[in-house]
Amino acid sequence: MPLDYQPILLPNPGRTTAVTLVEYEARGGYAGLKKALEKTPDEVTAVVKDAGLKGRGGAGFPTGLKWSFVPKMPGPKYLVVNADESEPGTFKDRDIMEVEPHTLIEGVAIGSYAIGCELAFIYIRGEYTVAGDRLNAALAECKKAGLLGQPSQLKKADGTPFVLDIIVFLGAGAYICGEETALIESLEGSRPMPRSRPPFPAVAGLYMRPTVVNNVETMANVPFILDKGVDAYKAIGNPPNNTGPKIFCLSGHVKKPGNYELPLGKITLRQFIEEYGGGTPSGRPVKAVLPAGVSAPIIHSSQLDAVMDYDGIKGAGSMLGSASFIVMDDSVDMAWAATRMVEFFRHESCGKCTPCREGTNWLEKTMFRILEGKGKESDLETLQFVSKQIAGNTLCALGDFATSPVTSSLKHFKDDYLLRIGKKSDRAAE
Amino acid sequence: MTLSAATVTAIHAEVARYPSKKTALLPALKLAQKDRGWLSKETLGEVADLVGLPHSHAVELATFYAMLFTEPVAPVRVEFCIQLPCALAGAEAALDKAAKLLDVEMQGTHGTRHGHTKDHQIELHGTVECYGACHRAPMCRVGDDYVENLKTDDDLKKLVGDLKIRAQQAPGH
Ligand SMILES: Cc1cc2nc3c(=O)[nH]c(=O)nc-3n(C[C@H](O)[C@H](O)[C@H](O)COP(=O)(O)O)c2cc1C
Numbered sequence: 001m002p003l004d005y006q007p008i009l010l011p012n013p014g015r016t017t018a019v020t021l022v023e024y025e026a027r028g029g030y031a032g033l034k035k036a037l038e039k040t041p042d043e044v045t046a047v048v049k050d051a052g053l054k055g056r057g058g059a060g061f062p063t064g065l066k067w068s069f070v071p072k073m074p075g076p077k078y079l080v081v082n083a084d085e086s087e088p089g090t091f092k093d094r095d096i097m098e099v100e101p102h103t104l105i106e107g108v109a110i111g112s113y114a115i116g117c118e119l120a121f122i123y124i125r126g127e128y129t130v131a132g133d134r135l136n137a138a139l140a141e142c143k144k145a146g147l148l149g150q151p152s153q154l155k156k157a158d159g160t161p162f163v164l165d166i167i168v169f170l171g172a173g174a175y176i177c178g179e180e181t182a183l184i185e186s187l188e189g190s191r192p193m194p195r196s197r198p199p200f201p202a203v204a205g206l207y208m209r210p211t212v213v214n215n216v217e218t219m220a221n222v223p224f225i226l227d228k229g230v231d232a233y234k235a236i237g238n239p240p241n242n243t244g245p246k247i248f249c250l251s252g253h254v255k256k257p258g259n260y261e262l263p264l265g266k267i268t269l270r271q272f273i274e275e276y277g278g279g280t281p282s283g284r285p286v287k288a289v290l291p292a293g294v295s296a297p298i299i300h301s302s303q304l305d306a307v308m309d310y311d312g313i314k315g316a317g318s319m320l321g322s323a324s325f326i327v328m329d330d331s332v333d334m335a336w337a338a339t340r341m342v343e344f345f346r347h348e349s350c351g352k353c354t355p356c357r358e359g360t361n362w363l364e365k366t367m368f369r370i371l372e373g374k375g376k377e378s379d380l381e382t383l384q385f386v387s388k389q390i391a392g393n394t395l396c397a398l399g400d401f402a403t404s405p406v407t408s409s410l411k412h413f414k415d416d417y418l419l420r421i422g423k424k425s426d427r428a429a430e
Numbered sequence: 431m432t433l434s435a436a437t438v439t440a441i442h443a444e445v446a447r448y449p450s451k452k453t454a455l456l457p458a459l460k461l462a463q464k465d466r467g468w469l470s471k472e473t474l475g476e477v478a479d480l481v482g483l484p485h486s487h488a489v490e491l492a493t494f495y496a497m498l499f500t501e502p503v504a505p506v507r508v509e510f511c512i513q514l515p516c517a518l519a520g521a522e523a524a525l526d527k528a529a530k531l532l533d534v535e536m537q538g539t540h541g542t543r544h545g546h547t548k549d550h551q552i553e554l555h556g557t558v559e560c561y562g563a564c565h566r567a568p569m570c571r572v573g574d575d576y577v578e579n580l581k582t583d584d585d586l587k588k589l590v591g592d593l594k595i596r597a598q599q600a601p602g603h
C-alpha cells in the first residue's frame with residue numbers, strides 16, 4: 001500500500017507548467033517568509049537547525065548549522081543555490097524549478113535573511129534553459145508584487161526594509177560545477193576547478209566573501225519549516241537523523257520512472273521499486289540498485305529490505321546522496337554498467353589532480369579492454385589497484401565517486417567480469 | 431567585428447549586471463556562440479575585449495565547457511544521452527535507429543559516438559552526460575531543446591522528420 005502522505009515540495013504530481021505567484025499565494029505561499037521576517041536572523045537559523053533539515057545535495061550536512069558558520073561581519077554575503085544537478089539519474093531539482101519555482105524562491109529569501117545576504121544566485125546547469133526561464137518569470141512576478149527588490153515592500157523584524165535580489169545564472173555543461181567550490185569558481189568566471197580548503201566558503205567563498213551554498217531541494221524545504229513550525233516538520237520522516245520529506249528519483253528498469261516525494265525512512269527499497277515503480281518492465285528480478293546516481297556503491301539485490309533514508313542506505317553499504325535510484329534487472333551485465341559510469345567520470349574529471357585525471361583514464365581503458373573481450377585476470381587487480389590510488393588522494397570527492405562503481409561491482413558481481421575475460425563460461429543468472 | 435550589434439549590447443548588459451565583470455564572461459561567451467554558432471579565435475578575442483579581460487581567459491572557459499564549441503558545428507546538433515539510466519531504457523538502440531533513418535554513419539566506440547549527414551547539416555552524438563531526463567528516456571537534446579520519451583519507432587521517425595525540417599530552415603542552407 002502506498003503511504004498516506006501529502007507532498008509539500010512537489011504538491012502537484014504530473015503537472016508540467018509552472019505554478020504562478022497567484023496560485024502559490026492562494027495555497028499559503030510566502031507565509032513562511034513573512035513569519036521569518038518577524039524573527040531575528042539568528043532565530044530563523046535556530047528554527048532550521050531545530051527542524052533537523054540536512055542538505056539534499058548529496059553530503060547531507062545540517063543546513064542550520066551551515067548557516068550559523070557565516071561570520072557576522074559587515075559587507076556582502078552570498079547565498080548560492082546549487083542547481084547544477086548533473087548526477088546521472090537525478091531530475092528532482094529540475095521538477096522543483098520548472099513546476100514550483102516560488103517554493104525555491106521563498107526558501108532562498110528566508111535563507112538570505114538568515115545569513116544577511118542581499119544578492120543571491122541560483123546557479124543552474126546550462127542545459128536547464130526551461131527552468132531558468134521559469135525562475136526568471138517567477139522572480140519578475142515577485143518583484144512586481146514587492147516581495148523582492150532593492151528594497152522590497154516587506155519589512156524586517158528591526159523595522160528596516162527587506163532587501164534582496166536573486167540572479168539566475170546558467171552554466172555551460174560541466175558536472176564538476178556541482179562541487180560547491182568549483183561552482184563558485186564558475187560563477188566568478190574562472191575555470192571551474194575545485195578549491196583546496198580551508199578557507200571554507202562560509203568564510204571566503206564567492207568573491208572571497210562569506211558564502212553559503214545549498215541545494216535546490218534543501219532550500220525548498222525551508223518555507224514549510226518557517227510557516228508550519230519545527231514540530232510539524234519533525235512529524236514527517238524518521239527523526240532525529242532522517243527528518244522531513246525527500247524526493248526520490250527513480251529510473252532504469254522500472255515501469256513507472258519519475259520523482260516520488262515521500263517521508264524519509266518510511267518504506268523499504270523493495271516497496272519503492274514494486275509499489276511506486278511498478279516493478280521491472282521485463283518482470284525479471286532486480287539484480288542491483290544504485291541509490292545515489294552513479295556516485296555511490298552499487299547495492300546488491302540481497303539488500304532490498306533497506307529502509308529509504310540516510311541510515312538505511314548506509315546500512316546497505318552505500319549512501320543516500322542525491323537519492324537517485326537506478327534499478328537494474330538481472331539481464332544487466334554489471335561490467336558493462338560500471339564501464340558506462342566510469343566513462344562519465346573520465347569525461348567529467350576536471351584534471352586538476354593527477355590521481356583523478358590519470359586514474360579515471362586508466363580505469364576507463366582497462367574497462368574497455370575487458371568489455372571488448374581482451375581482458376586478463378590481472379586487469380581486475382589493476383582496477384582495484386588504480387581505485388586505491390585514487391580514493392582519498394584527490395582534492396574533491398569526484399575521485400572517490402569514480403572508484404565506487406568499479407570496486408562495488410567487483411565486490412558483488414565479479415562473475416560478470418570473469419565471464420568477460422573468459423574465466424567463466426556461464427552466467428549464474430541465466 | 432563578427433558579433434551583431436544586438437549581441438554587443440547584450441554583452442554590455444551582462445558586464446554591468448554582476449559584482450565582478452569576470453562573472454559576465456561565461457554568459458557573454460554563450461551570447462556570442464548563439465550569434466555565431468561557434469567560438470572562433472577571433473570571436474573569443476572580441477568577447478574578451480568587450481568584457482575587459484585578457485583573451486586567454488576566454489580561451490580557458492571555451493575549451494573547458496561541453497556546451498561551448500571552439501570548432502564549427504552543424505546547424506542541427508543532436509545529443510542522445512546514453513548514460514546508464516537512458517541506456518537501460520534503450521537509448522543506444524534509439525540512437526542507432528535515428529542514425530539509420532538519417533543515413534548517418536556513426537564513428538567511435540562505447541559511450542562517445544558521433545556522425546553527421548552527408549550534407550553536414552545534422553550531427554548526431556551519443557553522450558555520457560546525463561541531462562536530467564532519465565525518467566523520460568530515451569531522450570536527446572536538439573540544440574537547446576529537449577526531446578523526450580523517444581520510445582517507439584514512430585517517435586523516432588517524427589524526431590527525424592523534425593530534424594530534417596530544422597536543417598532546411600537553418601541559415602546558410
Ligand atoms: C563532483 C561533485 C558534484 C556535485 N554535484 C552536486 C549537484 O549537482 N548539486 C548539488 O546540490 N550538490 C552537488 N554536490 C555537493 C555540493 O558540493 C555541496 O555539498 C552541496 O551543494 C551543498 O548543499 P546542501 O548542503 O544543501 O546539500 C556535488 C559534489 C561533488 C563533489
Ligand code: SF4
Pocket residue numbers: 176193194348349350351352353354356357394395396397398399
Ligand atoms: S578529484 Fe578530479 S574532479 Fe575533483 S578536483 Fe581533482 S581532478 Fe578535479
Ligand code: FES
Pocket residue numbers: 088089090511512513514515516517559560561562563564567569
Ligand atoms: S541518464 Fe540520460 S538523461 Fe539522465
